[in-house]
Amino acid sequence: MIFNRRTITKLLDLVNLQRHNDNYADIQTDLTNHEGRITGAQSDITTHKASTAAHPAEHVTYEGEIIGAENIKEGLDIIKTELDQAIISGDSGPEAAASRYNPFTGVTHATLPDRLNEEWEQTATQLAENTLRVGTEPINILYPPPPMVGAKGDNITDDYNAIQNIFNSAPAGSSIYIPDRSFRLTNGLTINKNIRIVGSNIQDDRQNLIPLSGSIFNFDASTSIGSAIECTANGIYIENLFLNNVSAVKSNVQIGISILPFIGGVVFNTSLTAVWVSGFGTHGIYGSGVLVSKFDKVFASNCVNGFYFDNPTLNGTSIYMSNCWALRCTGYGYYFYKYYYMSLVSCASDDILISYVFSDCNTIVMSGCGSELTKHNHIDLKNVTEFTATGCLGYNGNLLNEGNNGASFLSADNCHNVTLIGCKDLDPAFGNVSIYSQYPMVWINCDFPLNAYVNNAGYNNAPDTIFGKVVNVT
Structure with missing residues (x-):
C-alpha cells in the first residue's frame, strides 16, 4: 500500500506543521509494515489449506x-x-479404593494391579477349562457352537445339511446330542470319524411299530440315497435314536445303518445301543468286515432283512449282540456270512422268513434266543463249525410246510460240532422233523416234539427218550 503524503505549505504554525508532517511519515511506515504482515498471513492460510498434517x-x-x-x-x-x-x-483416592474392591468376592486388594492380575489368572484358568469342555460336552444339534448352524427339528424343514455339517465339523472323540425332536432329512448322513451320537429315550407304539417320542430321524427321500446313516470309521457309538423311512417309495432308502470297512477291509469298535430302524428297502442294519463290536437293544422292523452281516474280503470276528429284535421282515431276521467268534444273547425274531442264518461261520454261541412265526426254519446253518445253542426256543416254525428238509427248529447243512442244550421246539406248525442235519450232533436236555432227521438215516424217538439225557446221534 502506498501513502501519498501531501506537504502542508500554507502559512501555519510552523511547530504544528512539522509535527503533522512527522505523523504522516509514521503512518506511511506503519501501513507498509501492515501490508507485509497481511501478505504473510495470506501465504500461511494458503499453505494451511493445502496441508494434511495435524497441529502439535x-x-x-x-x-x-x-x-x-x-x-x-x-x-x-x-x-x-x-x-x-x-x-x-496404586492410589489412595476414593475412586481408586473403590476399584480395588471386588464386590463378587468381597476382597479389597492392596492395589488395582493386584486385583487385575488375580482376575486375569482366574479368567485364563476358566477359559482353559471351557476349552477342554468343548471337546467333552455334547454338541446339541439344535444349538451347536459357531460357525455350525443348528437343525430345526420341526419335522418339516430339511435338516440334512445342518446335521451333516455338525457331523463333519465335530472333532473326533466328541459327543453329539440329539434332543427329543423329530428331524426330517431328504438325504443320507455319513459319519467318518469316531464320534458319539446320543439321543433321548425312545417311546414307541409297539403294536404299530411307529415312534411316539424321543430322538427321531425321519428320512423322506425322493431319489435313492443308499443308507440313512453310513458309518465309515472305527469307534462310532450311537445310542437312543429312531431311524424311520417315511419315503413314499421305501426302496429309495435301502439301509437303515450301514457299517462299512475303514482300513484294510475291516471296521472296529462299532457300538449301537437302544437304536430302532424301521421301514428300509433292504437291510435294517448292515455290516461288512465288522470286528470287535457290540449291538445292544437294537430293533429292526418292516425291512427285507433285519440284521445282515457279510464279508466279501476278510472274516468278521468278535461280534456281540444282546436283546436285539428283528420283527416283521420279509427276508432274514439275522444273517451272518463268514463271521467267527460271535455271540447272540436274549435276541428275538418274530414273523420272519428265516430267523437266524449262519453261513461259512465258525464258533457261534446263541443263548436264550427266541423265534416265533417263522415261515421256514428258526435256525439255518450252512458250512458251520462249532455251533452251540443254549436255552433257545422256537415257536410256530416252518409255517410254509417245507417237508423233510424244512425242519421246524434247526437245519444244519454240512455242519460239524453242533450242540443244542436245553432248547425247545414249541408248537411247530408243519414239517416232519424238528431237526435236520447231515452230521452227528449233541443234544442235552432238549425237547423236540417232532422227529429228527440226521445223517440221512433217520432218527425217530419219542421226546421223553431224549429229554434229560446226552444223546450223540450218528
Whole structure:
C-alpha cells in the first residue's frame, strides 16, 4: 500500500506543521509494515489449506477442567500421570479404593494391579477349562457352537445339511446330542470319524411299530440315497435314536445303518445301543468286515432283512449282540456270512422268513434266543463249525410246510460240532422233523416234539427218550 503524503505549505504554525508532517511519515511506515504482515498471513492460510498434517498439541489452547494444563498436550500428560498412579503405583483416592474392591468376592486388594492380575489368572484358568469342555460336552444339534448352524427339528424343514455339517465339523472323540425332536432329512448322513451320537429315550407304539417320542430321524427321500446313516470309521457309538423311512417309495432308502470297512477291509469298535430302524428297502442294519463290536437293544422292523452281516474280503470276528429284535421282515431276521467268534444273547425274531442264518461261520454261541412265526426254519446253518445253542426256543416254525428238509427248529447243512442244550421246539406248525442235519450232533436236555432227521438215516424217538439225557446221534 502506498501513502501519498501531501506537504502542508500554507502559512501555519510552523511547530504544528512539522509535527503533522512527522505523523504522516509514521503512518506511511506503519501501513507498509501492515501490508507485509497481511501478505504473510495470506501465504500461511494458503499453505494451511493445502496441508494434511495435524497441529502439535502444544499449539492448541486448552480450556478444560484439568488444573495446570495450558494446552492439549499438557492435559493429556496430566491424565496419563494420574492413570499411571492409579493403576501401576496404586492410589489412595476414593475412586481408586473403590476399584480395588471386588464386590463378587468381597476382597479389597492392596492395589488395582493386584486385583487385575488375580482376575486375569482366574479368567485364563476358566477359559482353559471351557476349552477342554468343548471337546467333552455334547454338541446339541439344535444349538451347536459357531460357525455350525443348528437343525430345526420341526419335522418339516430339511435338516440334512445342518446335521451333516455338525457331523463333519465335530472333532473326533466328541459327543453329539440329539434332543427329543423329530428331524426330517431328504438325504443320507455319513459319519467318518469316531464320534458319539446320543439321543433321548425312545417311546414307541409297539403294536404299530411307529415312534411316539424321543430322538427321531425321519428320512423322506425322493431319489435313492443308499443308507440313512453310513458309518465309515472305527469307534462310532450311537445310542437312543429312531431311524424311520417315511419315503413314499421305501426302496429309495435301502439301509437303515450301514457299517462299512475303514482300513484294510475291516471296521472296529462299532457300538449301537437302544437304536430302532424301521421301514428300509433292504437291510435294517448292515455290516461288512465288522470286528470287535457290540449291538445292544437294537430293533429292526418292516425291512427285507433285519440284521445282515457279510464279508466279501476278510472274516468278521468278535461280534456281540444282546436283546436285539428283528420283527416283521420279509427276508432274514439275522444273517451272518463268514463271521467267527460271535455271540447272540436274549435276541428275538418274530414273523420272519428265516430267523437266524449262519453261513461259512465258525464258533457261534446263541443263548436264550427266541423265534416265533417263522415261515421256514428258526435256525439255518450252512458250512458251520462249532455251533452251540443254549436255552433257545422256537415257536410256530416252518409255517410254509417245507417237508423233510424244512425242519421246524434247526437245519444244519454240512455242519460239524453242533450242540443244542436245553432248547425247545414249541408248537411247530408243519414239517416232519424238528431237526435236520447231515452230521452227528449233541443234544442235552432238549425237547423236540417232532422227529429228527440226521445223517440221512433217520432218527425217530419219542421226546421223553431224549429229554434229560446226552444223546450223540450218528
